[in-house]
Every structure is written in C-alpha cells, then in structure tokens.
Amino acid sequence: MNKIQFWTCTPLVFALALAGCGTLAPTYEQPAAPVASNWPKGEAYQADSPTAQAAIDLAWRDLFVDQRLEQLLELALKENRDLRIAALNIERARALYQVQRSDLFPTISADGEGNRQRLPADLSGGRSGGATPKQYSATVGFAAYELDLFGRVRSLNEEALQRFLATEEARKSAQISLIAEVASSYLTLASDQALLELAQDTLKNQRDAYDLIKRSFDLGVASQLDLRQAQTSVEVSRADVARFTRAVAQDRNALELLVGKNIPKELLPDSNLEGAAAMVELRADIPSAVLQRRPDVESAERLLQASNARIGAARAAFFPSITLTADAGTASSSLDGLFESGSRTWSFIPRINLPIFDAGRNSANLEVAKKDQQIALAEYEKTVQGAFREVADALAARGTLDAELDAQNALVEATSESYKLSEARFKRGIDSYLNVLDSQRALYSAQQDLIAVRLARTANLVTLYKALGGGWTESDANLASGYTSGGSNNDQRG
Template sequence: MLTLKIITLSSLLILQGCTSLAPQYQRPALPVPQQFSVGQNALVTARGINDSGWHNFFTDPLLKSYISEALQHNPDLRMATLKVAEARSQYKITDADRYPQLNGATDGTYSGPLKGNAATSRQYSAGLDISYDLDFFGRLKNLSEADRQSYFASQQAQRAVHILLVASVTQSYYSQRLAFQQLQVARETLINYQQSYSFVEKQLLTGSTTLLALEQAKGLIATTQAEVAKREGELAQANHALWLVLGRSSALAENNSQSIEHLDEVQLPPRLSSTILLQRPDIAEAEHLMMAADANIGAARAAFFPSISLTGDITGSSTNLSSLFNAASGMWNFIPKIDVPLFNAGRNKANLSLAEVRQQQTIVTYEQRIQTAFKEVADQLSLKDSYRAQLLAQEAYLTSLQVSLQRATALYAHGAVSYIDVLDAERNLFATRQAILDLKYARQINEVNLFTALGGGWVE
C-alpha cells in the first residue's frame, strides 16, 4: 500500500511538471534586410570580440586604465548589477512556490484557577505542517518561468550598461586627446607666425617689403592667439567631461603626446548577416521579455482551470514533555482541496487579455529595437569608407600645401610674389592640419560606435 501511494504521488509530481498552457515561443522574423552592405574595403579576416573585447580592441594603455576605473566605480553599472541580483532573488521566491512547503511548530499551554489550591495544568504540542499545490495546468511553473526570463533580461540590461560605459569613456578620452592635439597645432602655428613676422620685420628694415605685409603678419598672429585661447577652453571642457565619466579628477599631463590613433578597426567579413544583431544586449533583453510574456499568458490561461492543493499535518500533544512524541499522543490530518473558478466578474478573462496585449507590446518593442540596431550598424558601416577616403585626400592636400608654402616663402624673399600668397598658404596649412585631426577623431569614434552597435563587438 505504501509503495502504491509513493508511485501515485510520484506520478502526480511528474504530471504537474509537464503541463503548460503557455504558447510555444517562436522568434519573430527579422524586420530588416538579411545582410549589411559592408563596403568595398571590407576586410576578409574576421577578428572575434566578446563581452570583454575592449581589452583587445583598445590598445592605448592609459585609455584601458580609465575604462577599468570607470567599470569599478560607475554608479549606473553598480545599479544595473543590483537589479540583476534583485531579479535573481525574485525568481527564487517565485520558483519556491512550486515545491512542497514544510513547517514545524511547537507550543505549550499553562492554565489554572485564580483562587484555590488546584494545580496548574500543562499541555504541550508539536507538529509538522505540509502543503503542496499540484500545478497540473502550469500556473506556478509559468509564473516561475516569467521571473526567470526577467532575470535573464536584467543580465542583458547590465551588459548594455557595461558596453555603453566603455564607449562613453572612450569617446570622452578621445575628445580630450583631440582638444589637446588641436591646441598643440595652434601653438606650433603661432610660433611659425611669430617667426614669419620677424622675417617680414627684417625685410622692412632693408626696404624689401612694405608696412602692409608687416601688418598682415601681425594680424595673423592675433587671430592665432585667439585660436589658442579657444582651444585651451575646449581642452578644459574635455577634461571636465572625462572627470565626470570617471567620477574623479584625471587631467592628462601637458607632455602626454599620445595620439588619437591607438584604436584597431572593427574587422568584418565581406558579407555580414543581419542576424549578428541578435547578440546585442538590448535585443537579447527584448527577446527574454517576449519569453516572459508568453509564460504570463500560460499562467493567465491556467487560472481558468481548477487548482488542487494538498495540506496535512502530524501533531502530538501531551501534558508531559517526555511523552510528547509517543505515537499514542499523535494525530494526523490530510486535506485535499480543489478550487474551481465559477464566477469572478470576468477577472480571469481580463487578466488573459492583458497578458496577450503585453505580449504583443514586447513583440513590437523587439522589432523596433532590431530596426534601430540595423540603422545604427548600417550608418557606421557607410561612414567607414567615407572617412578613409577623406583622410587620404586631406593628407595628400597637406603635402601639397607644405610644398606650396615653401615655394611661396622663397618667392616672397626674392620679391617675386606678395606676402598675401604666403598668408594664404599658411592659413590653408593650419586649417588642413586641424581638419585632419577632426577626421582622425571622427574615424576613431566611428569605430567605437560600430563596436558598440555590434553589441560590444561581433563574434564570427
């Protein structure tokens, strides 16, 4: 008989663990083209980058130290970590309801008259209470699954914060490096203009030039001094932005000559499938939320069916502690209970409708995130070749300007051209040097943005 009871109970446990009224999850089709247009200069060799790929992607040691520091102290990342812990605890709480609950209790009662010599009576009791919901229709199972998927979604949200923080620190750092190098170019140009002024001044003493040329040289010095002051302000602002993202004061030393070129390119195959977007944390988070919504539908459907619970207890009572646990003083109770929903003013139907609407919302959110992600990656890919071509052209133009300035200076020294030709060459050279710095910065930020848009890198 005992064996039959054990077999029956085991069968019930297996049965209630296999039933679920949740819809079978199906990943929606990607609402974007199947492949990205990588461009003519795509690299055939692919370099995989995982969640911690920034260690290999960024080669500047100072930048890497800044990223590590931000990851340790950033409050947004700490909050995301705490939300993961919160979701994990919530899942454990919900999942615990699926299993039998066993509680023990003891008490003692003492009673006697207010008057008289009657002895005080004593009554002791101890027992075990057990309760268990037979989850035949998967309500508890689906509630647990919904919280489990929410926990997974919180992990992806934490990963998204991690990636965005790495990108933010990197952009702030390269903005600071850009401001520093632009200031250096302005200062070097000012020195050159001051030397040109001295040269024109000597020529004026010998009668080889005019006061107009000297005033033109002086004006160029004044405008460049204004440019230096402007770049100094921009460097101070870039320092403040970096301090903010790091949470401390971390100004770079003036003699730090680290360039803005210490960043590898994101290397991609000639054909990049749009399914690569599925590894982005925001899209993975949306997918887990879709799964959680499916589980909530299953729980709402199960509410239409009867719920079966088993409760029982074993208690012993005695006037003496020594005989409390004797079999003669014990009793047992077993109470099976079935609750059948008959009328609740449409509550169950409304709950199911609400769960279905929320599931549709998660699908829309998922599709929107994929479309946004596709645009972000496509935009950055389209800029890669553009920046490369612009930089090559500007560098060739810079070489030509340097030759033009040398020739204009030599011709002016012999009186063959006016000083305005020298001024034009110097102004164009200065502007082009600044433009090249801007392009290098834009190209590197493009790589950082692509690194971020691919979910912290891409894995082949």
C-alpha cells in the same frame, strides 16, 4: 504506513507527479528578423580586407594595439560604477527568480504553540468560577501549497527566469558600451591634445609673423592694415589654445568618470592620434543574422519570452486552483504530556477555488498579457532594426572615411605649399599680407579637419566593433571588482 504518514506524504507525492505537466503558455518561436539578410551595398561600402577579422569573435583585448588603452579598459571594467550597478542588478534579478521558483515547492515549517484561555461559567459547562483550559502542540507541515495543475506557477517561474536572463544580457551590453565609450573618450582626448598642440604651434608662428610685421610697420614699410591683420591671426590662435586647453581638461574628466577612479599619468594618451588609434581591421562580410548574438537583442528576446510565459499564467487563472495545508505532530493539555503515547495529531485541509464570476477580471488580465507580448515583440523587432542601422551606418562611414582621409591629406599638402608661396611673394613685395593671412588660415583649418577625420575614422572602428556585438567574453564576467557571484546557467529551467 500509518495514517499520519499517509496523509502527510500523499499531497507531496501528488504534487511531484504533477511537476512534469506543461503550461498553458503559447509555444514560443523566435521571430523572423525584420531586416535584410545582408548588409547594404553600393558606392558607400567597401570590400573587406583579406586580413580583417569578425568582430563578434574578437575579444576587445585583441582589437586595440595601444597597451595604455588596454590597461585603461581593464581598470574601467573593475571600477566603473555603471557596470557595478548592472552587476548588482543581475544579483537582484537572480534573487527575485529564486523567490518565484520557491513557489514550485511546499514551504515546510515546524511550529510549537501554547494556549491558555479564561472561559466564563456559561461557556465552560456551568463550572463555578469558569475554566482555564490549556493546550500545547508541536507540529510539522506546510500551508497553502498550490498544486500547479495548469502550470500557473511554472509560467510565473519561467517569466522570472527570462527576466533574470534579460538582466544578465543587459550587463553584457553595458560592458560592450563601456568599452566603446572608454575607447572613444581616449581617442577624443588624444585628438584634442593634437588640436591643442597644433593651436600652440600656430600661435607661436602667428606671433613671430606679428613681430616681423610690427618691425616693418615701425620702419614704415608695412601698413597699419597689415599689422592689424597679423594681430587678428594671433588673437584667433590664442582663443583656440584656450578652447582646446579646456577641451583636454574636460576630456580627462569624462575619461576618469568612465574609468571610475583617477587615471595614472602613464595611462593617458599623447597627441599621437595615429598610435592611439591603431586597431585590428574588422570584416563585415557576414550575414545580418549575427545581430541576434548582440546582448541587447538577446535581452529583448528574453523579455519577449517572459511575456509569452505570462500569457500561460493568465490563462491558468480561468481554471480551478487547489491549495493544500497539512501538518502532523503532537498535542496535549499539559506541556509534560506533549510527547507521551496517544498525543499524536494531524490535519489535512485541501481547498479548491473555482472561478465563477469575477466581473471580467481574468479576461482583462489575459488581454493585458497578450498586449504585453505584442509590445515585447515590437520592442524586439525595433531593437533588431536599430542594430541593423547602426551596423549599416558604421559600414557606410568605413567605406568613405578612407577616401576622405586621403583627400584631406592632399588638401593639407596643397594648402601648405600655397602658404609657403604666398609668404615668399609677400617677402618679395609682390603680394599683400592679406594673401599670406588667407593661406595661413586655410592651412590651419585643413590641419584641424585632418585631425577630425582621423578621429572619425578610428572612432568608427570602435562603433563598428560595438555594433557587430564584439567586446564581450566570458573571461570578463568577474572583472567588476567582485560584484558578480558566478555566471548563470542559460539552460536552466524551473
């Protein structure tokens, strides 16, 4: 091996030999979850059904029974702009990681240079009229390549990798949230349509009652008080019809925003909330450790690992750093002699930097890195605790909403009978119309509350599914209109 090859290859071999060295980052250990190992128990919580399924292992396509909702969710996964932004953020984070990872290797480039310079006589050896020297060169080499003796570059690379993976988990979390929001908006639209139909039916009945009272009033049988009370009921129902008409229109607008495009009419729900809300029963007799599989929790842990790696880079700044610049090629004073025999040239410039005095800069950077790691740990624990509360609240709602729904159904039946009895007594002249009006209002309110409880029960199933980390499957990774370009390798290390 000649000298040029020796001096050019030695730094590369040396650098590769150091590639297996470790870093100065603390050894990472997954923090203990700051929550109980099991969900709360008590009167508010019910036992799981034998046919219930675990949300974490249940794809969203298997949760919803309504085919229209399933098609709407597929459309949203392709068209929703927030999901596109999340996917593009992954691509950006992947590119940033590749930029940081490239620092592990020397950047080799080929350079060609020509130089002509006019020198005065006193700088050219006393030549009359001065001199115009020429120089041409063609070289291949690398500049300022850092030998990663103490793992600074590898620590920064690990930080970039973990931040990239955190962004990927954030996309999964965004998808789960989108599925839950679309389903909830779909159910809300169905509920408001049911309320609108109820208000319209009530308005028709109120107008019929008003017409009857008006005829009785004209005949002198009914009092003016009865007439005005009947008119009051009509106006209340008219206001409700207008209010729920507005709500239905706004619900459609919200649903179209989530989906990302105009929704075909055949995919919109009808007022049958029971059909729209049909879902698979979920089980919760699983340990709370399942929360660590939630994408938002995994994202928080990735950021914790990134801050842990940052400490290694901050520690490495206290130690000497060595950078290498080397090139080899040819040089000549004439262009045609650039590749002739004897024109070979090379240079090798090692540079070492030893920190002596920096006025506490490195110490402060290390302290910042440690505090960032503590902040990331607190953020991770907060995320786990928030996830635990979401599940616990959803379980408490699931354990009580069935009983509330049964009670509300019974209330509707009771108020319906009360209304029929009071109406019959009024027609017989036993009671005033005020009793009829009170019974009618109680029935209308009970029917509205029944729709609201049905919505709360079905929406709670969606919330529970989201809180338990369901809704993400690898088969959905490329649904966002091509805005993702392949999955990442979670086991990749620079």
